[in-house]
Structures are given as structure tokens and as C-alpha cells.
Amino acid sequence: MKKIVLIRHGQxxxxxxxxxxxxxDVDLSTQGLDEAREAGEILKKHGYVFDAAYTSVLKxxxxxxxxxxxxxxxxxxxxxxxxxxxxxxxxxxxxxxxAETAAKxxxxxxxLWRRSVDVRPPALDVTDPRYVAADPRYIGLKEGEFPxxxxxxxxxxxxxxxxxxxxxxxxxxxxxxxxxxxxxxxxALVKYLDQIPPDGIADLNIPTGIPLxxxxxxxxxxxxxxxxxxxxxxxxxxxxxxxxxxxx
Ligand SMILES: O=C(O)[C@@H](CO)OP(=O)(O)O
Numbered sequence: 001m002k003k004i005v006l007i008r009h010g011q012x013x014x015x016x017x018x019x020x021x022x023x024x025d026v027d028l029s030t031q032g033l034d035e036a037r038e039a040g041e042i043l044k045k046h047g048y049v050f051d052a053a054y055t056s057v058l059k060x061x062x063x064x065x066x067x068x069x070x071x072x073x074x075x076x077x078x079x080x081x082x083x084x085x086x087x088x089x090x091x092x093x094x095x096x097x098x099a100e101t102a103a104k105x106x107x108x109x110x111x112l113w114r115r116s117v118d119v120r121p122p123a124l125d126v127t128d129p130r131y132v133a134a135d136p137r138y139i140g141l142k143e144g145e146f147p148x149x150x151x152x153x154x155x156x157x158x159x160x161x162x163x164x165x166x167x168x169x170x171x172x173x174x175x176x177x178x179x180x181x182x183x184x185x186x187x188a189l190v191k192y193l194d195q196i197p198p199d200g201i202a203d204l205n206i207p208t209g210i211p212l213x214x215x216x217x218x219x220x221x222x223x224x225x226x227x228x229x230x231x232x233x234x235x236x237x238x239x240x241x242x243x244x245x246x247x248x
Contacts, residue, residue: 001223002171002216005048005178006186009064010035010209018098020121022090023132023147025058035209036064040071042229043211051077052170054162055180056085057137064209065180083138084162087182091121091149094130115202116151123148152201156188163189168220186212190240193222203237 010032014021028036050072055065062081069075093101093113102110113121124131126148132138133146147154171177179189186206190196193214196204206212211228225240 002174002218002220003176004167004171004214004216005043005050005228006189006206006212006214007039007064007068007178007180007210008183008186008206008208008212009058009060009180010039010067012060012208015208020090020093020096020098020101022087022094023058024094024130026060028060028063032060032064032208033067036067037071039064039209039211040068043068044072046228048072048176048211050074050176050178052175052177053077053079053180054085054167054177055079055081056087056182056185057081057083058086058182061085061180061182065178068178068180080166082162082166083141084158085179085181085185088152088155088184088188089124089147089150091123091147092125092128092130093121094124117153117198117201118151120149120151120154152184152188152191155184156191159185159188160192163192171216171220172218183208193220194225194240196240204240205237207238 009028011029012021012026012032013029014024014026015032016029050069053065053069055061065079066075069077098110112119131148133141138146167177167179179186183206187201187204190204190206191201207227210230212225213228214225215223217223227234227239
């Protein structure tokens with residue numbers, strides 16, 4: 001049996017301000033720093049040890065990972081960062097307040113932009129200052145790879161590219177892996193692992209800073225999953241509920 005740990009970064013300053021974040025590189029809030037420390041403590045308390053770590057190129061996820069590894073005295077382990085694990089690109093919504101946007105366009109439209117699998121938010125224009133393709137961290141991207149907006153399926157496609165190329169082989173070879181990423185990149189990965197149908201993913205919200213453990217069989221099919229250290233029942237929508245049949 002293999003085990004992987006998924007962790008959504010701790011609360012960010014734009015989570016507090018209720019802004020669409022996407023690829024905007026905002027840092028953790030004070031509460032987010034605490035959440036990351038607690039995640040590290042709980043992983044250590046339960047005897048977890050990692051020998052490979054994966055994260056995005058956004059500091060809220062990187063810092064969460066570093067705080068966790070610091071708590072576990074594992075800062076030395078190999079760590080890979082990739083834009084393929086970045087949060088879903090939120091297009092022209094990035095930076096806008098979610099409540100104000102709902103007041104302007106309606107709750108239903110904003111829910112579609114946030115949670116449908118196939119609706120993309122309005123695209124960013126390449127002349128927009130929020131289009132940061134020239135940022136050195138994105139220099140390796142090929143023509144057309146830098147997104148102007150993404151739906152969950154777009155995000156899932158790039159996350160799976162990285163999963164199949166980098167993470168799955170490491171897990172298969174026996175490495176103990178932690179993935180520190182983002183709400184929608186983790187929703188996309190969980191959707192794939194648990195084979196959640198498109199109409200079953202809208203209500204899944206992964207909480208910040210709580211380790212989500214997946215136990216996998218040798219073919220990397222999920223056996224069970226749980227939040228580490230969570231007391232009591234999970235609130236609606238906080239745990240993936242669809243486990244794929246073992247015959248997948
Ligand atoms: O703003 C974002 O980038 C994401 C994650 O915080 O928000 P949402 O809950 O709308 O997917």
C-alpha cells in the first residue's frame with residue numbers, strides 16, 4: 001500500500017480579502033502561517049516522513065510546504081516546483097472581489113465561473129498587466145502554454161501531465177510524497193484519482209492547511225482517503241465522496 005499527502009496551502013491574504021486569486025502570487029495570512037505549522041506538527045505526530053515534495057511556483061504553496069518540512073525537520077528533501085501545479089488561472093477575474101462580482105453578474109454566473117468543470121471565466125488580454133508570461137518563472141513555457149483563463153478541465157489536463165510524468169513514477173517507485181498545491185489543482189487531482197464525474201465535483205471544497213491522505217494500491221488506485229487530525233464528521237462538500245471501483 002502506498003500513501004500520498006495532498007495539502008492545500010494555508011489561508012492566503014486574498015482568501016481573507018475574498019478575491020479571485022488564480023496565478024496571482026499572494027502570500028499566506030497570519031492564520032495561513034499557523035495552519036501550515038499545525039499541518040507540519042500533525043504529520044510529524046502521526047509519524048509521517050517524506051522523501052519527495054512537489055509544489056507550484058506560487059509562494060503561498062511553496063511557503064506552506066517549507067513550513068511543514070521545517071516542522072518535520074525535512075527541509076533537506078528533494079523538492080520540485082512546477083507551474084503545472086499552479087492554481088487554476090482565473091483570467092480577467094483575478095484580483096476582483098468575489099462578493100462584488102456576484103453582486104454585478106449574479107450568484108449563479110459566479111458559481112459557474114468558480115465551480116463548473118467546463119465554463120471558463122472571461123479571458124485576460126495579453127496587454128493586461130496581470131498577464132505575467134514574461135515573469136522569469138514562466139520562461140520555459142512554450143508558445144500558447146501560458147493560459148489566459150482556465151476551466152477545471154484545462155487545469156486537470158496540465159496537473160495530470162505532471163502527475164503522470166513526475167509524481168506517479170516517484171510514488172510507484174516507493175517514494176513517500178507530499179504535494180503542496182491549490183484548491184483547484186487538488187480538486188482536479190482528486191477528480192482524477194477518485195474518478196468523480198463532472199457533475200459530482202462542483203460541491204467539493206478542499207479546506208486550507210489540512211493534510212488529505214490518499215492510500216493507494218500498487219496501480220495507484222485509491223483505497224481510502226481522510227483528513228489527518230480531523231475530529232468528528234466532515235462538513236458537506238469537504239471530502240471527496242466518490243471512490244472509483246477497484247477494477248478501474
Ligand atoms: O481564488 C482562487 O484562485 C480560488 C482559490 O482560493 O478560489 P475559488 O474558491 O473561487 O476556486
